[in-house]
Amino acid sequence: MRKLREVKRAMDAGLIGREAPKCDKFGKPKALGKFSKAEAIRLYAVLAGQQRESKIEELVTNTPSNYVLVTDEQSLRQVVADALKEPIIAVDTETTGLDVYVDVIVGVSLTLPTQDKHYYIPFEPTQDERALPPEMVGELKALMESQEVAKVLHNALYDIAMFERHGIKLNNVVWDTMSAMHVLNENEASYALKNLATTYLNEPSDTFSELFGRDAKFAEVPLDVALVYAAKDTDLTWRMYQFQLTHLSKMPTVLDYYRRVEVPLMYAVYDMERTGFEIDVEYAAEYGAEMKVEIDSLEKELTTELNVENINSNQQLKPALEAIIGEKLPNLDAKRTLKPLKKKHAIIAKLLRYRELAKLYSTYISVLPEKIHPVTGRLHARFNPNGARTGRFSSGGNGVNLQNQPHAARRLFKAPDGCVIIGGDFSQQEVRCAAYFTNEPVLKIAYAEGKDVYSSLASEFYGKPYEDCGDGTPERKAMKVVVLAVMYGMGPGALADMLDISMDEAKRFMADFFAKMPRIQSWINETQAFTKKHGYVWMDGEQRKRRLPEAKRKTRGYDPEVSRALRQGPNAQIQGTSAIQGKVTLINLHEFCKRKGWQLFCVVHDETLVLAPEDFTREDLAEFERIMLESYTFGDVKNKTDIEIARIWGEGMTPSEWFAKQKEETE
DNA sequence: TATTCCTGCCAC
DNA sequence: AAACGTGGCAGGAATA
Numbered sequence: 001m002r003k004l005r006e007v008k009r010a011m012d013a014g015l016i017g018r019e020a021p022k023c024d025k026f027g028k029p030k031a032l033g034k035f036s037k038a039e040a041i042r043l044y045a046v047l048a049g050q051q052r053e054s055k056i057e058e059l060v061t062n063t064p065s066n067y068v069l070v071t072d073e074q075s076l077r078q079v080v081a082d083a084l085k086e087p088i089i090a091v092d093t094e095t096t097g098l099d100v101y102v103d104v105i106v107g108v109s110l111t112l113p114t115q116d117k118h119y120y121i122p123f124e125p126t127q128d129e130r131a132l133p134p135e136m137v138g139e140l141k142a143l144m145e146s147q148e149v150a151k152v153l154h155n156a157l158y159d160i161a162m163f164e165r166h167g168i169k170l171n172n173v174v175w176d177t178m179s180a181m182h183v184l185n186e187n188e189a190s191y192a193l194k195n196l197a198t199t200y201l202n203e204p205s206d207t208f209s210e211l212f213g214r215d216a217k218f219a220e221v222p223l224d225v226a227l228v229y230a231a232k233d234t235d236l237t238w239r240m241y242q243f244q245l246t247h248l249s250k251m252p253t254v255l256d257y258y259r260r261v262e263v264p265l266m267y268a269v270y271d272m273e274r275t276g277f278e279i280d281v282e283y284a285a286e287y288g289a290e291m292k293v294e295i296d297s298l299e300k301e302l303t304t305e306l307n308v309e310n311i312n313s314n315q316q317l318k319p320a321l322e323a324i325i326g327e328k329l330p331n332l333d334a335k336r337t338l339k340p341l342k343k344k345h346a347i348i349a350k351l352l353r354y355r356e357l358a359k360l361y362s363t364y365i366s367v368l369p370e371k372i373h374p375v376t377g378r379l380h381a382r383f384n385p386n387g388a389r390t391g392r393f394s395s396g397g398n399g400v401n402l403q404n405q406p407h408a409a410r411r412l413f414k415a416p417d418g419c420v421i422i423g424g425d426f427s428q429q430e431v432r433c434a435a436y437f438t439n440e441p442v443l444k445i446a447y448a449e450g451k452d453v454y455s456s457l458a459s460e461f462y463g464k465p466y467e468d469c470g471d472g473t474p475e476r477k478a479m480k481v482v483v484l485a486v487m488y489g490m491g492p493g494a495l496a497d498m499l500d501i502s503m504d505e506a507k508r509f510m511a512d513f514f515a516k517m518p519r520i521q522s523w524i525n526e527t528q529a530f531t532k533k534h535g536y537v538w539m540d541g542e543q544r545k546r547r548l549p550e551a552k553r554k555t556r557g558y559d560p561e562v563s564r565a566l567r568q569g570p571n572a573q574i575q576g577t578s579a580i581q582g583k584v585t586l587i588n589l590h591e592f593c594k595r596k597g598w599q600l601f602c603v604v605h606d607e608t609l610v611l612a613p614e615d616f617t618r619e620d621l622a623e624f625e626r627i628m629l630e631s632y633t634f635g636d637v638k639n640k641t642d643i644e645i646a647r648i649w650g651e652g653m654t655p656s657e658w659f660a661k662q663k664e665e666t667e
Numbered sequence: 668t669a670t671t672c673c674t675g676c677c678a679c
Numbered sequence: 680a681a682a683c684g685t686g687g688c689a690g691g692a693a694t695a
Contacts, residue, residue: 404678
């Protein structure tokens with residue numbers, strides 16, 4: 001719609017006309033047909049090209065006088081000397097591409113605020129004879145590594161990695177305008193610097209691809225254009241920093257959180273991403289081939305039995321399946337719809353088996369080996385510390401999502417020779433957090449006595465002894481999902497589905513649940529009332545907000561968006577606070593790893609993995625455990641952590657099993 | 668061929 | 680009657 005509107009505006013203004021009419025086979029122009037959407041989109045491309053050229057021209061002619069191109073060694077040295085006198089500068093790099101293990105810097109931008117100067121320093125392989133030789137990037141080393149000069153960047157993780165390519169540590173990054181924006185407004189549509197500048201600095205700016213096209217390379221951008229584009233980057237970064245500082249200063253607890261947690265977290269994430277994973281390629285190939293055989297034969301059988309072209313197409317599958325089983329299906333959801341019919345119809349059992357294998361194979365087993373980086377020989381995940389609006393990490397992007405690997409796929413991740421994976425997992429993290437916020441005596445007493453709340457509730461619900469509902473049992477697993485779901489506002493219908501009970505039984509379960517723990521109910525009510533009144537909730541200690549503006553909407557009758565926002569409120573407070581606990585702990589573990597020569601490996605919400613040499617001691621482990629338990633506590637609710645030691649992810653043993661085995665082997 | 672939406676499913 | 684929350688991604692379908 002945006003594109004169509006722009007085309008309309010341009011046509012109305014006479015900036016662009018209809019396409020030239022097509023000619024017939026005699027070369028005579030045909031009559032113009034109806035004005036189609038397709039033509040409008042083609043015209044948009046023409047318009048964008050026209051605008052691109054004129055925009056670039058305009059940018060260059062209006063290059064501010066304090067944007068300076070640095071093209072000789074002496075000037076470069078002078079800029080560095082001047083920068084070393086600044087207390088804080090803005091930095092940005094331009095590069096040959098986005099692969100932090102392959103690409104190199106083609107230019108560096110520096111903003112020197114007290115001088116009010118914005119420099120762009122181009123290096124080879126920039127395609128211009130004025131570009132400085134690549135080894136001169138080294139002239140920036142002292143400045144970048146200085147612990148005196150603080151740095152502000154946009155998406156610093158990337159630039160830290162690019163400087164590393166040239167043997168330079170980018171130290172003393174004190175602000176990242178991208179991560180700060182996540183704290184300032186987690187609902188932002190885009191966190192691209194140029195878009196933030198357009199929104200908040202009253203400075204309409206085009207992103208690189210908008211200005212130069214999708215596949216443009218920075219090294220090929222003419223230097224007069226590169227100067228104005230790149231110098232503007234640090235100019236905007238600096239202005240964004242001041243804007244953010246002004247606004248975060250109005251929320252001192254959030255500002256403190258940002259500096260204390262989000263900033264040091266960058267360096268932890270940077271190291272964690274670089275550690276990477278060794279992948280058991282032989283096992284993957286063997287296991288994958290085995291799966292593929294079964295998948296292919298199941299697919300063949302299902303295709304014939306159902307008489308469809310493609311069993312992966314639900315559009316084809318649904319009517320075919322309905323015809324065979326003789327009943328209508330609401331959807332083809334495996335858990336809800338198909339599983340109950342599994343016993344009755346062999347074809348459904350076969351389909352479910354096929355789906356399970358196909359998912360595992362196509363999403364995990366077959367792709368993990370392909371993602372091994374050719375340069376490092378390891379698989380590098382990406383971790384986005386503010387990927388979720390609640391402040392949780394997300395993982396994925398161009399790398400691999402490390403947070404949703406099923407157990408069968410975790411077996412492909414192994415510790416390098418001589419190393420083990422040590423994992424610490426917060427036990428019942430969110431319920432402990434709930435105990436803290438609600439002050440519910442049943443929960444607090446249970447945790448004080450060292451009871452497992454999921455097990456207790458499972459024991460009651462299933463009418464089995466507490467001991468039979470311990471860690472790893474299906475009863476406890478089911479109850480874990482149920483407790484969290486009910487706490488976060490699940491309805492009786494869905495609960496009945498989940499526990500395979502009637503609607504009335506589900507209602508009774510929920511009534512019992514809240515009657516037994518009345519403070520949970522009252523805390524939910526209070527939190528929802530707060531959400532409705534203010535349009536946001538606070539995480540613990542007002543460290544960060546989750547803004548839910550829909551909650552404030554005045555409604556008559558049911559409004560799904562308002563209801564959703566009211567469910568999100570209590571959830572965000574607990575999930576977000578748990579995320580803060582995870583981040584603070586991760587920072588401390590990072591320090592610990594650096595001290596010990598260990599490496600951060602991976603973080604999955606309530607679980608952190610590190611790589612340690614296999615001769616680690618009990619004392620090392622005790623220290624690791626202490627960091628897990630003491631880095632961040634929920635008031636007087638004690639933390640609990642389960643520790644696992646493994647050579648293969650997910651195939652671990654307890655510390656006592658480990659040391660027993662070690663002892664055995666040395667004897 | 669490229670992009671986007673939909674359904675479904677993995678993790679916590 | 681509409682009812683856990685937070686993500687990422689595969690594969691099909693629709694659209695241009």
